Amino acid sequence: MNEHHQPLHLFEGFGVELEYMIVQRDDLRVLPITDMLIYDEVGAYLSDVEFGDIAWSNELVLHVVELKTNGPADTLKGLESKFQWHVRKINEMLLKYNGMLLPTGAHPLMNPYTDTRLWPHDYNTVYEAYNRIFDCRGHGWANLQSTHLNLPFADDAEFGKLHAAIRVLLPLIPALSASSPILDGKVTGLQDTRLDVYRHNQDRIPAIAGKIIPEAVFTKKEYDEQIFQPIFKAVAPYDTDGILQDEFLNSRGAIARFSRNAIEIRLLDIQESPAADIAVLRAVAGVLQVLVAERWVALRHLKEFKEDMLAGILLDVIREGQQAVVTDPGLLHCFGLRGSGSKTVGEIWQHLIRETPELEDDPAVAYILHTITSRGNLAKRILEATGENPAEQKIQEVYRQLAVCLQKGGIFLHDKPC
Incomplete structure (x- = not known):
């Protein structure tokens, strides 16, 4: 994003990447x-193929394809239809292999130790370095x-504002986006198992991911000193050729590029x-704009929160989704909830969406976000369909329905077809 152009100002552009697994249609x-x-x-x-506004690219493993905006888009509005066109094109191309794209954050039945094959073509040197150090056959990679x-x-000034806003919102985001409640054929007890692995x-090498919530640093110099340099120092004994000494090595939940x-x-x-993804992204971006504009609290207040406290909330949200409870009055104050006692993260999101008028003004986005905040995130809706102790046949049935939703561009509800 903006590698060869004049840098964009805050919220003047949006880069979106969507990763899908390729699976066999029948089983x-x-x-x-x-x-x-x-x-x-x-x-x-090739690693990247451009189609005007949208590009395709490979990932670490051979069973994942990424669809992404080809450079920053001016707006998130309307991106869902562009991504949806490419989803359908790819599904049509995969027919001859008896294949299709599968959504959700984690395949519920995959055995990563037998099913993983790394991308063998260009850029493979980096992937092989990761594999040598970490063994990329686990769920957390594949x-x-x-x-x-x-x-x-x-x-630098805009970086500090944006990073401060992102850090306080990060722990709450999986309450909307969690879609991985089943792994190895079993309900895990977590709504966001993908994020946990x-x-x-x-x-x-713990320095690489830290606590997922990035440290409270708000300038490029601070970021380099407190995040990049400790990462590069920690990986150096394992990466003697310096292949991974780059900013992409940082694996926090939000990374500075x-x-x-x-x-x-x-x-x-x-x-x-894609319609659901873009709706969630519009909610995230809309709330970040409000935070950066200092509507509820001054920027200095956003910068006060250390990663330990925010990481604790994130772990609660990974486990409980919208039922996780936030008790810290300072954090609630950040979101315009003053003197209101504790709130569930679901209640916080309902408030935030109401306070972001452009979300309510778009009927399609409003419907999707209302579904997520009233019926639950996709993880919760998947479990409603499978039950708490599903057989493999039931899991396959539900995830085939999810693949249909992806093809149609719909929203998954177990009691209503996409």
Whole structure:
């Protein structure tokens, strides 16, 4: 984002990335053919293929394809239809392989130790370095499909404002986006299992992911001193060729990409359709704009929160979703909830959506967000459909319905077809 252009100011552009798994249509087994998909379209094993506003790219593993905005989009409005067109195009191309795209943050039945194949083409040197150090066959590497939102900043002052706002909102985001309640064929007891395995995938070098919530740093210099340099120092004994000594190594839930003047929010599970993803992203971006504008509290108040406290709330939300409770009056004050006692994260989101008029003014987005805050995030709705102790056949049935929602661009409710 903005690597070769004049940096954009806050909220002047939006970069979106959506990751989908490729599976077999009949039994949902992992299908590692992303390279064949790209080859069928362009006649070469490329890492990135551009189609005007949208591009496709590979990921670490051969069974995941990423759809992304080709550079920053001016607005999030309308992006869902562009992504949806490409979802349908890819599904049509996958028919000859008996394949299709599968949504949600984690495949509920995948065995990552037998099903994982790494991308073998260009950029493979980086992937092999990760694999050598961390063994990328686990769920935390091979089975975690996410949605990323990139937001620009023009200078150090704007970076500080944006990073301060993102840090306080990060712990609450999975309450909307969690979509991974089943792993290894079993209900895990967590609403966001993808995020839980993600936060442990680099335990061998804890500095890389930290506490997922980034440290309270608000300038490029502070970020380099307190985040980048400790990461690079910690990985150096394992990365003697310096392959991973880059800002992409940082695995916090939001990472600063100074090379392109953007912060990338990475902790959202992917939803059942682009329409749902863009609605969630519009809620996140809308609330961040309100926070940066200091409508409820001054910027200095947003900067007061240390990562330990915020990380504690994040762990509650990973487990309980919208039922997690926030008791800290200072944090509630940040969101315009003064003197109101404790609130569930679901209640906080209902308030935040009401306080962001552009969300309520768009009927399609308002419907999706109302569904999420009234019927539950996708993880909760999946469990309503499967039950708490589902057989493999039931899991396959429900996830095939989710694949239908992805193809149709609908919203998943177990008692209502997409």
